[in-house]
Amino acid sequence: MRILNHDDVLAALTGGSIYACGGGGFYEHGLAMGHAAITINKVKLVSLDELNDDDIVITAAAIGAPGGTTDWEMTGRDYIKAAQLLIDHYDGKIVGFVAGQNGKSSSTNGWLPAAALDLVVVDALGDIRAHPSGKFGNFGLTSDEHYETIEAASGGKRETGSHLELVIKGKPEKTSEVLRKASDLSGGFFASARNPLSVKFLKKNAVVGGYTLAIELGEAVLKAQPDGPEAVLAAILKQTGGEIVGKGKVTENTVAYSEEGTYDVGYINVETKKGHDLKAYAANEFMALERDGERVGNYPDVITIFDAKTMQPLTTSEISVGQKVIVFRIDRSKFPLSAGVFERANYPEIEAALGIDIYKYVFSK
Template identity: 55%
Template sequence: MRELTKDDVIAAVKGGSVFASGGGGWVEHGLEIGNAAVALGRPKLVSADELPDDAIIITCTAIGAPAGTDWQMLGKDYVRAVQLLFEQYDGKIVGVMTPQNGMSSSINGWLPAAALGLVVVDATGDIRAHPTGKMGSLGLASRTDFETIQAVAGGKPELGSYIELTVKGTPARTSNILRTASDMAGGFIAAARHPLPAKYVKEHAALGGVSIAIDLGRAIIDAEPQGPEQVLKTICRKTGGRFVGKGKVVKKDVSYSGAFDIGTIEVEKGKKKLKLHVMNEYMAVEDQEGTRVSTFPDVITTFNLDTGLPVSVGHIEEGQRIGVFVIDKSLLPLSSSVKDPSVYPEVEKALGIELLKYALEDEPATVVSAHA
């Protein structure tokens, strides 16, 4: 157990931005919420192993897509979502975790933890960012025998779009309801969900996911005085990742639909071309012949080659010079979430491409016990 600091906020945002895979929130939002957390209280980061098996952990997150134009999500909304869940849960909640790393999502639960006296658990539902709540739900997505609680808060009161909502039911049904609420709130909303015993988290999460982001962020900070090229070399060395292509963005065809950013981005250098498939985050990369280069749950991130900084889908522009960076899934801690075959059809349908056969290649599918 250790106390999280302002330095950890910066490192978590920088490292989380690599694992953001083109999504995962915004740098400014991550710094704002993280700094508010360490100013408000003394949030503590604990490993899952430090908690007794029956300690209850909830997931704090944000639901939506950056292209939504009328959303508003304040620090108090993250806290309010947790309070709403508290009101519907009979037991004692001890800690919070995040479903993914990202530009802001690595620190999703830090503010509620500081405000409500909870610990931040060093575990993630997925080491990288992903588009659907099901992909970060620790293998619960297909469970029809498990009743969960999910709560959301957010929106602009002045537009009449502020929503507070608490739902109970199966993880799949309630997740779909909250996606609709996010769209109605303007495109993004704060959420708290899935009260689960620590024993379950220990068995199904990507353990150490937050520390991995913080450690990478510290390495980036140390390399920054030496310039962008050294930063990119450091990221490759630290993660084992590689650049599968560098070139100019020649086409961006991404649009907002139902709280998702969906489409493709094409990068070209000479006769070589890469197509990136986007559903909030980068989900797959193909070459000019249509051969699959990389697929979720690989980390797929775009970097601005002039600055050495990750660049999100929302900030990609045609004519921009970028590098496409990949960390193979074999180098990552994988949770039950991404080994669950049921989380893929929805995304495959939206993108019109196959994911499952690539994603679970060499990985056994996870069958989750009926007892959470």
């Protein structure tokens, strides 16, 4: 067991911001939730091996389009309320929380409800990197005919009448779609708790140790920061085994919120040298990367764009035309994958939103 502290909050979100892949929530929101958690109680991070195989764990996640283009409100009590709603409607004992992904705020998603309800944070994730739909963080359950989930959510501005609270039961493929639509109605981003699962199941299907990977990456970045951006880049490359795909100037950013699909959808075009371009396709997060029309990166690879001057990982809404950037990638072979990556049913709506193939490149190697 590890008692998380303020340094861990900063490290988790610093590393999580790289795994955010252009989305993954909001950094300041993650800081606020993480610091609040460790202020009200001890936040206990435990490994799966410290729990019994039949212990039940749930996923804490934020749902919606994280580009900052919608009128959303999600407070700490929404994370707690969503978890409490699920616990109240579940016939069994919950021992702790995992997160669906790493990200700018999602790396601390489970910390506050764990602290408030005196439960634990479990060192496992639905995905090492951020992804556009909860289906990818469902541990391969999207099309499981036998598993019925329970999901709860809370969020939205009360003063405008957009606040929603709901509990839903059903097959993950359908409940995920309902919560995304509800997120849109609440303002575009809200808190959820979902998927009661056994520790035994998570050992086989989750990214085991996913929180620790983000914290260790963040620690390496924070240690290098006093020596400047070049030292930060060197630390990231060493820690992750990633690569620089290209450096250049942003010439287009078409990413915008699509109410029809409830995603931030579009692409970032980077001119790396005259007549040559990198195009990063985003559905909330970067899902594909092309060089002069040739696919050179594809989910579940980590695809991140950094500001070239500061080495800050950028969300899609922070990328401006004319900005000098570094396009970075970690090949999927460099980190553990969850079962959700392998499910074909997770991909069609994202492919339709972007108008490109993704799944056929997932296992092309």
